[in-house]
Amino acid sequence: MKSKLILLAAAFVCLISLSSNEEPTYKLGLLKYSGGDWYSNPTALPNLASFCNSQIGTNLDLNFATVEVGSAEIFNYPFLHMTGHGNVLFSDADAQNLRTYLMAGGFLHIDDNYGMDPFVRIAMKEVFPDLDFIEIPFDHPVYHQKFKFSNGVPKIHKHDDKESVGYGLISEGRLICFYSYESDLGDGWEDFEVHKDPEELRIKALRMGCNLVQFAFEGE
Numbered sequence: 001m002k003s004k005l006i007l008l009a010a011a012f013v014c015l016i017s018l019s020s021n022e023e024p025t026y027k028l029g030l031l032k033y034s035g036g037d038w039y040s041n042p043t044a045l046p047n048l049a050s051f052c053n054s055q056i057g058t059n060l061d062l063n064f065a066t067v068e069v070g071s072a073e074i075f076n077y078p079f080l081h082m083t084g085h086g087n088v089l090f091s092d093a094d095a096q097n098l099r100t101y102l103m104a105g106g107f108l109h110i111d112d113n114y115g116m117d118p119f120v121r122i123a124m125k126e127v128f129p130d131l132d133f134i135e136i137p138f139d140h141p142v143y144h145q146k147f148k149f150s151n152g153v154p155k156i157h158k159h160d161d162k163e164s165v166g167y168g169l170i171s172e173g174r175l176i177c178f179y180s181y182e183s184d185l186g187d188g189w190e191d192f193e194v195h196k197d198p199e200e201l202r203i204k205a206l207r208m209g210c211n212l213v214q215f216a217f218e219g220e
Contacts, residue, residue, distance in 0.1 A: 027061040028213070029077030031108070032068045033094070033123075035087035039066075040113050044189035045081060051189075051206040052213050056146050070094040074101050079216040083111045083186050088123040095126040102127075102169075102176040107216035110179040111186045114159050124169065124177070133167040133179055142166070142175060145214040147207040154204040156197065157184035174219075178212060185209055 028045045032038050045064035052058045067073045067080070070093050074080060080101075090098070102108060110120055121133065136142060136152070143149040143166075153166035164183035168175045187195050188205025197205075 023059075026059070027063065027065045027077065029065050029067045029074065029080040031074070031080045031082040032066050033082070033084075033088055033090065035089035036084035036116070036119070037086070037113075038082070038084050040083050040085065041186040041190050041194075043191040043194060044083075044186040047191065048189045048206060048209045048213070052210050055207075055210050056214050058213070058217075070097050072097075074098070074106065075104070078106055079213055080106065080108045081111065081186070082108060082120075083113045083116075084120075085113050085115045086119060088116065088119040090123045090126050092126075095123075099127045103171065106176070107212075108177040109212050109216075110177065111184065112179070112181050113184060113186060114157075117181060120179070128169060128171070131169045131171065133169060136166045136168045136175070136178070140168075140175070141219075142168075142178060142211060142215045145211040145218075147211055149208060149211070153180050153183045153185070154201075154208055155183055156188040156201050156205045157195075159184065175215070178215075180208075 028049055030038070030045060046062045049060040049062050049064070053060055065077060067077060069090060074097065098108070112120070124133070138150060138152050143152060153164050155164040159182050162182045165181045167179040167181060169177040185205045185208055188197055188202050189209055192202065
C-alpha cells in the first residue's frame with residue numbers, strides 16, 4: 001500500500017504542471033462514514049477543485065469521488081475531505097484502514113461543519129490511540145503555501161462565536177490530518193447561493209483549501 005501511495009504522490013507532482021486543457025487526471029475524495037451527515041456541502045469540493053486548477057495549476061476533475069472509510073478505494077485519493085455536523089462512527093476495520101492510509105502517505109482534512117467536534121475526536125482516537133490533536137503553529141508550511149495565513153485558519157462562519165483553530169495529527173514529523181475547527185471552510189467553498197457568504201470570506205476559505213491541497217500534494 002505504501003508503494004501505491006508513493007506512486008500516487010509522484011502522479012500528483014505531475015498534476016501541478018499539467019495544462020488545464022488536458023483531460024482531468026484526478027479527483028478529490030469525500031470520506032463517507034457511519035453516524036452523521038458526511039454528505040454535507042455538496043458544492044464545496046467541485047468549487048475547491050476549480051479554484052485549485054486556476055490558482056496552482058492542478059488538473060483536478062470537478063466531480064469529486066465519494067469513498068467509504070473502510071474501503072480500499074481510499075488509497076486512490078491522496079487528499080480526503082471529511083465533514084459533518086454530528087456523530088462519527090468507525091468500526092475497528094474502518095479505523096485500521098484509515099490509519100494504514102495515513103501512515104502510508106495519505107492526507108485527511110476534517111472540517112467541523114458544526115457539532116462534529118466531540119465525536120470526531122473520539123473516532124480519531126480509535127484510529128490513532130497514541131496521537132492527540134495539537135494546535136498547528138502559525139509558521140507551519142500548511143499556512144504558507146500559495147497563500148499566506150499568518151494568523152492560522154480563517155474564521156468563515158460564526159457557530160459558537162469561538163476563535164477558529166487549526167488542529168493536526170502529526171506522525172513521525174509529518175502532518176497527516178488537518179482539522180479545521182470553528183472555521184467551516186467547506187461552507188465557504190460552497191456556491192454563493194447556499195450560504196450567501198461575503199465574497200471576501202469565500203475567497204479566504206478557498207485559499208486555505210488550496211493550501212491544504214497543495215500541502216497534501218507537495219508536502220513541505
